[in-house]
Amino acid sequence: MSSTSTASTLAAPAALAGHRQALESAVVRFAGDSGDGIQVTGGRFAEATALSGNDLATFPDFPAEIRAPAGTTYGVSAFQINFGARRILTSGDSPDTLVAFNPAALKVELADVKPGGLVILDTGSFNERSLRKAGYAADPLTDGTLDAYRTLRLDISQLTLDAVKPFGLSQKDALRCKNMWALGLVYWLYDRDRRPTVAWLERKFAGRTDLAQANIAALNAGHAFGETAELPGDLPAYVVDRAPIAPGLYRAITGGEALAYGLVVGASLAGLPMVFGSYPITPASPLLHTLATLGQFGVVTLQAEDEIAAVCAAIGASYGGAIGVTSSSGPGIALKTEAIGLAIAAELPLVVVNTQRAGPSTGMPTKTEQSDLYQAVFGRNADSPLVVLAARSPADCFDTAIEAMRIATRYMTPVMVLSDGYIANAAQPWRIPDIAALKPFPVHFRTEAEGFQPYHRDPETLARNWAVPGTPGLEHRIGGLEKDYDTGHISYDPANHQRMTEVRRDKVAGVARDIPPQRPESGNDHGPLAIVAWGSTYGPIARAVAVLRAEGLDVAHIHLRHLWPLPADLGDLLSGYDRILVPEMNTGQLLTLLRSAYLLPAEGLNKVSGQPFKVHEIEAAVRARLAAQRSSSPEGIER
Amino acid sequence: MNVLTPPPALKPQDFASDQEVRWCPGCGDYAILKGVQKALAEIGARTEETVFISGIGCSSRFPYYMSTYGFHTIHGRAPAVATGLKLANPALDVWVVTGDGDGLSIGGNHMLHVLRRNVDLQILLFNNEIYGLTKGQSSPTSRVGTRSPSTPTGSVERPVSPPLFALGAGARFVARTVDTQMKPLVAVMKRAQAHCGTSFVEIFQNCIVYNDAVFEDFTAKDVAADNQIVVSHGEPLLFGRDRQKGLRLRPGRLDLEVVTAGVDGVGPDDVLRHDETSPTLAWMLAAMTPPEMPMALGVLYCDPAPSFAPAVVADSTAIPTSPPTPEALNALLRRGHTWTIAD
Numbered sequence: 001m002s003s004t005s006t007a008s009t010l011a012a013p014a015a016l017a018g019h020r021q022a023l024e025s026a027v028v029r030f031a032g033d034s035g036d037g038i039q040v041t042g043g044r045f046a047e048a049t050a051l052s053g054n055d056l057a058t059f060p061d062f063p064a065e066i067r068a069p070a071g072t073t074y075g076v077s078a079f080q081i082n083f084g085a086r087r088i089l090t091s092g093d094s095p096d097t098l099v100a101f102n103p104a105a106l107k108v109e110l111a112d113v114k115p116g117g118l119v120i121l122d123t124g125s126f127n128e129r130s131l132r133k134a135g136y137a138a139d140p141l142t143d144g145t146l147d148a149y150r151t152l153r154l155d156i157s158q159l160t161l162d163a164v165k166p167f168g169l170s171q172k173d174a175l176r177c178k179n180m181w182a183l184g185l186v187y188w189l190y191d192r193d194r195r196p197t198v199a200w201l202e203r204k205f206a207g208r209t210d211l212a213q214a215n216i217a218a219l220n221a222g223h224a225f226g227e228t229a230e231l232p233g234d235l236p237a238y239v240v241d242r243a244p245i246a247p248g249l250y251r252a253i254t255g256g257e258a259l260a261y262g263l264v265v266g267a268s269l270a271g272l273p274m275v276f277g278s279y280p281i282t283p284a285s286p287l288l289h290t291l292a293t294l295g296q297f298g299v300v301t302l303q304a305e306d307e308i309a310a311v312c313a314a315i316g317a318s319y320g321g322a323i324g325v326t327s328s329s330g331p332g333i334a335l336k337t338e339a340i341g342l343a344i345a346a347e348l349p350l351v352v353v354n355t356q357r358a359g360p361s362t363g364m365p366t367k368t369e370q371s372d373l374y375q376a377v378f379g380r381n382a383d384s385p386l387v388v389l390a391a392r393s394p395a396d397c398f399d400t401a402i403e404a405m406r407i408a409t410r411y412m413t414p415v416m417v418l419s420d421g422y423i424a425n426a427a428q429p430w431r432i433p434d435i436a437a438l439k440p441f442p443v444h445f446r447t448e449a450e451g452f453q454p455y456h457r458d459p460e461t462l463a464r465n466w467a468v469p470g471t472p473g474l475e476h477r478i479g480g481l482e483k484d485y486d487t488g489h490i491s492y493d494p495a496n497h498q499r500m501t502e503v504r505r506d507k508v509a510g511v512a513r514d515i516p517p518q519r520p521e522s523g524n525d526h527g528p529l530a531i532v533a534w535g536s537t538y539g540p541i542a543r544a545v546a547v548l549r550a551e552g553l554d555v556a557h558i559h560l561r562h563l564w565p566l567p568a569d570l571g572d573l574l575s576g577y578d579r580i581l582v583p584e585m586n587t588g589q590l591l592t593l594l595r596s597a598y599l600l601p602a603e604g605l606n607k608v609s610g611q612p613f614k615v616h617e618i619e620a621a622v623r624a625r626l627a628a629q630r631s632s633s634p635e636g637i638e639r
Numbered sequence: 640m641n642v643l644t645p646p647p648a649l650k651p652q653d654f655a656s657d658q659e660v661r662w663c664p665g666c667g668d669y670a671i672l673k674g675v676q677k678a679l680a681e682i683g684a685r686t687e688e689t690v691f692i693s694g695i696g697c698s699s700r701f702p703y704y705m706s707t708y709g710f711h712t713i714h715g716r717a718p719a720v721a722t723g724l725k726l727a728n729p730a731l732d733v734w735v736v737t738g739d740g741d742g743l744s745i746g747g748n749h750m751l752h753v754l755r756r757n758v759d760l761q762i763l764l765f766n767n768e769i770y771g772l773t774k775g776q777s778s779p780t781s782r783v784g785t786r787s788p789s790t791p792t793g794s795v796e797r798p799v800s801p802p803l804f805a806l807g808a809g810a811r812f813v814a815r816t817v818d819t820q821m822k823p824l825v826a827v828m829k830r831a832q833a834h835c836g837t838s839f840v841e842i843f844q845n846c847i848v849y850n851d852a853v854f855e856d857f858t859a860k861d862v863a864a865d866n867q868i869v870v871s872h873g874e875p876l877l878f879g880r881d882r883q884k885g886l887r888l889r890p891g892r893l894d895l896e897v898v899t900a901g902v903d904g905v906g907p908d909d910v911l912r913h914d915e916t917s918p919t920l921a922w923m924l925a926a927m928t929p930p931e932m933p934m935a936l937g938v939l940y941c942d943p944a945p946s947f948a949p950a951v952v953a954d955s956t957a958i959p960t961s962p963p964t965p966e967a968l969n970a971l972l973r974r975g976h977t978w979t980i981a982d
């Protein structure tokens with residue numbers, strides 16, 4: 001059954017298109033042991049897909065354990081990609097195709113697969129021992145488990161061994177090529193070009209020609225298998241057309257990378273070096289890892305002894321005239337809280353990134369949630385306002401980070417940026433911006449000694465002057481104690497404390513005047529129903545609203561980047577809708593803000609399972625509300 | 640010819656701010672403040688290039704009384720803030736002022752790490768063996784049996800030794816001095832400032848209100864000469880009223896003992912000379928406590944090693960003097976795999 005082909009025998013995709021079923025979009029998930037090269041496989045598929053002109057979004061799902069035992073359900077690593085001929089906003093609700101490299105992967109992932117979806121199995125990995133490890137009491141291949149799905153049961157292990165035989169690899173090395181065999185088959189299934197993957201393999205195994213050739217042979221064999229083998233008649237091959245994507249230069253980017261680049265670019269637009277203090281924590285560490293490689297771009301990274309030192313070093317750096325940035329996830333942010341209060345009192349710029357994760361305390365570190373909004377807005381002792389922004393997608397992290405830098409330096413205030421575990425790890429194609437086209441916001445340090453007082457404020461922004469140690473004539477002392485409004489000296493004067501508290505509040509509130517007007521992402525600025533949301537729910541909501549609006553349903557989608565202060569015109573905008581629905585991956589935190597700010601009867605749609613919303617969940621919630629509204633409205637009764 | 644006129648030299652009082660000093664009358668902090676101001680004047684320091692960073696506690700009010708830059712931060716965190724400041728601007732002369740509670744209790748972790756990183760700054764740890772600002776609770780340096788509002792029947796915890804902690808953390812400069820001993824205090828400050836890397840200085844500071852006279856066992860006039868030894872690199876370790884006592888290695892055991900000249904055949908050559916580059920000797924000196932042994936004062940250990948900020952900054956290929964250009968940033972964003980979507 002083995003068959004090999006070489007790169008020169010690649011079939012032109014168009015030649016096959018006639019026999020293929022056209023899809024608007026598709027979701028594929030690869031799953032197997034960490035050692036099966038799942039992430040590499042997914043990454044290659046994503047690259048080939050991007051090059052074929054589809055829009056796409058990907059999400060890796062790593063096991064929480066670093067080296068989980070092979071074959072166990074908790075050791076399953078997965079990679080999902082949603083791609084299409086239209087705009088793709090999420091990594092997909094449920095897979096159309098699952099490639100399961102072992103029983104554990106099947107056990108973990110099968111429930112997610114669409115009914116009638118395709119399950120590709122490596123039967124070579126199914127034996128009594130592996131089934132037991134995966135927790136199967138009976139053989140899922142025969143006990144009806146797979147009845148609701150179309151299956152392709154292939155001994156991929158053996159097919160791979162056959163394909164790579166000419167290269168004389170050890171059994172272990174040979175079997176490691178099976179991900180490429182499966183990838184070749186899936187390439188055939190979805191009509192992807194193998195050439196970028198061939199080129200990648202040649203680069204990756206530059207020093208090991210045998211490995212490169214074996215992997216390429218496996219890839220081609222998998223592809224040829226699809227072309228030549230007699231596959232079941234109900235198994236069509238597909239084609240997914242190019243998506244209408246804006247022309248330009250693209251790259252794939254994760255939220256973690258986009259945040260890192262946004263911070264670097266933002267610091268340069270402010271004209272400042274950056275000091276990044278951080279302490280390892282899941283899922284925030286990728287930001288530290290990316291920034292640690294960017295020293296030549298004016299970034300100094302400090303892996304601090306703890307979360308508190310990380311934020312304190314950032315504050316010390318801002319005091320010294322750099323822009324201090326710190327990053328963590330919820331539990332770490334909690335530890336930084338007192339120091340953030342210091343930055344608020346000392347009125348120093350600071351960017352705090354919170355890559356949110358699920359649950360109180362340690363919770364579920366690798367699972368996503370957006371439940372730190374209360375913490376961000378309210379979570380400090382005393383009246384301690386700061387600015388809170390949220391990124392909606394991996395690419396949006398770039399723009400949000402720049403906005404954080406702008407506000408922090410212009411207003412001399414800490415700014416908290418909320419991302420989450422989903423955004424940080426998910427990847428999407430990103431049209432690379434031209435930095436020269438971005439508007440700089442250079443910082444002007446105070447140098448004029450005449451009339452200097454450390455807490456004198458800009459009348460418009462209420463930001464105090466930024467006078468940096470080393471500047472002659474501006475020597476002054478600051479700290480966490482309350483300061484006199486005029487001189488900045490320690491003051492316990494009651495009226496002064498009232499005034500200082502109010503000016504700190506007004507300064508942050510004033511940021512609302514300095515942000516773009518809030519418009520709906522889609523839909524009208526009035527109507528029966530608006531969805532108001534923030535953060536990574538953007539993808540599923542935008543997709544659901546697109547579907548619903550295409551059906552003629554009148555629903556609007558408003559997505560907030562600025563969460564504190566809320567946009568100045570948001571109250572007016574929201575007053576134009578009969579109902580407000582607030583989907584959140586928490587128990588109703590934005591909901592509380594909106595209700596308290598505008599006294600609105602807004603309603604929550606809350607999911608706290610550690611999983612992102614699915615598009616159909618949002619759709620269903622909207623349909624239910626619009627239907628209820630119709631039946632309860634006077635017109636509805638008449639009809 | 641254009642000659643740069645050096646700025647006029649500053650006097651000790653030029654380092655005092657216009658703020659009224661608010662420590663309790665008779666507090667040891669006053670003397671330390673004077674000593675630091677004197678040392679700065681003698682060093683030729685500039686107020687604009689000097690920064691005092693403190694945490695919380697009586698000692699941490701220190702920056703307000705200096706005419707330099709100052710940052711009164713939060714409890715225990717001054718070393719971390721100072722580390723960030725040095726990363727932003729390694730050229731600044733940074734002094735951390737802390738106490739036994741601030742630096743060794745709530746901020747113990749930061750103390751450990753600033754020392755092991757060897758950030759180029761001075762740490763002045765005012766040790767009064769008590770919590771002053773919060774009204775007299777026992778501290779991590781309080782001796783066993785210390786009665787305080789939080790230990791009414793006497794503290795049962797064993798105290799930590801600041802210099803031994805510092806040496807254990809990898810400090811490359813460890814010194815000890817006493818609030819009221821102006822001359823040695825100024826000398827130690829100057830040595831600390833000159834040292835590249837973290838300089839750790841424990842200052843015995845009398846809290847007249849909550850722990851008065853706790854250091855009298857080696858500072859009182861009548862016992863000082865016999866119960867303290869001021870060490871000096873290369874000099875014999877002699878002390879006592881007529882400098883007739885000395886320290887030597889106890890024969891047959893790695894330990895110090897006190898010997899008296901002329902007694903038991905002890906000659907001048909039997910006494911150890913101080914070697915401030917010896918960590919073992921520093922350890923033994925720092926561990927001595929009266930009355931069995933004299934309290935060691937002065938520079939116990941000084942052995943410079945590469946400092947942190949230059950290393951980190953060099954690691955990061957230096958903080959560039961100007962921000963990266965748009966071209967450089969464009970190149971960064973285009974690094975790795977890219978593809979073009981045509982019109």
Ligand code: SF4
Pocket residue numbers: 661662663665666667668697767771772845846847848849
């Ligand atoms: S309480 Fe003690 S340490 Fe604090 S100022 Fe008063 S005397 Fe000094």
